[in-house]
Amino acid sequence: MIESKIKDTVRDVADFPKPGIIFKDITPILKDAALCAEITQALAERLSGVQVDVVAGIESRGFLFGMLLAQALKVPFVPIRKAGKLPFKTIQQACNLEYGSAILELHEDALEAGQKVLVHDDLLATGGTVVAASKLIQQLGAEVTAFSFIIGLDFLNGREKLEEFRPLTFSLASYR
Numbered sequence: 001m002i003e004s005k006i007k008d009t010v011r012d013v014a015d016f017p018k019p020g021i022i023f024k025d026i027t028p029i030l031k032d033a034a035l036c037a038e039i040t041q042a043l044a045e046r047l048s049g050v051q052v053d054v055v056a057g058i059e060s061r062g063f064l065f066g067m068l069l070a071q072a073l074k075v076p077f078v079p080i081r082k083a084g085k086l087p088f089k090t091i092q093q094a095c096n097l098e099y100g101s102a103i104l105e106l107h108e109d110a111l112e113a114g115q116k117v118l119v120h121d122d123l124l125a126t127g128g129t130v131v132a133a134s135k136l137i138q139q140l141g142a143e144v145t146a147f148s149f150i151i152g153l154d155f156l157n158g159r160e161k162l163e164e165f166r167p168l169t170f171s172l173a174s175y176r
């Protein structure tokens with residue numbers, strides 16, 4: 001089962017990047033090519049029947065499977081990046097996450113009004129990051145139709161923050 005494979009492979013690192021945080025390190029997953037393929041397929045299967053015109057992935061770990069998923073779904077990929085990295089004109093949103101804060105940016109011509117967007121990230125913790133990403137998408141007149149994650153830290157209740165965006169939300173491996 002994909003959930004137990006992910007949980008058996010992810011590495012817990014205590015007190016990174018700050019004391020008290022148990023960091024879910026996905027790099028062992030990336031070393032397992034067969035598991036990466038299985039994860040990509042599982043993400044695509046969970047989205048069957050959902051309209052996805054574009055996958056938006058969040059820097060940096062959201063790029064890894066976001067791009068693979070976009071290829072599997074045969075749709076474009078759009079990067080949402082931390083401030084100062086995108087070269088063209090951008091729109092910005094601040095966000096708070098489990099262990100810090102960031103400013104996210106999106107190219108102002110990245111999406112067309114009315115496009116249905118899947119937001120992908122490796123991990124859902126407090127939800128601050130994907131809420132900011134969703135606001136950027138909405139600012140361009142596009143619609144968030146789903147959120148996908150490899151890992152959900154459900155005990156941090158990030159899903160509640162996503163309800164206002166109303167879409168399908170799933171994690172392949174959940175920690176309760």
Ligand SMILES: O=P(O)(O)OC[C@H]1O[C@H](OP(=O)(O)OP(=O)(O)O)[C@H](O)[C@@H]1O
Pocket residue numbers: 058059060061062096097098099102121122123124125126127128129130158
């Ligand atoms: O749900 P939240 O509390 O907002 O936290 C989740 C975010 O935190 C991590 O990113 P990080 O900012 O550490 O960046 P990275 O992917 O570049 O390592 C993770 O990849 C998510 O984007």
Ligand SMILES: Nc1ncnc2[nH]cnc12
Pocket residue numbers: 021022023024025097098099123125126
């Ligand atoms: N505990 C955690 N492990 C890995 N990435 C995270 N992003 C936010 N919280 C995290």
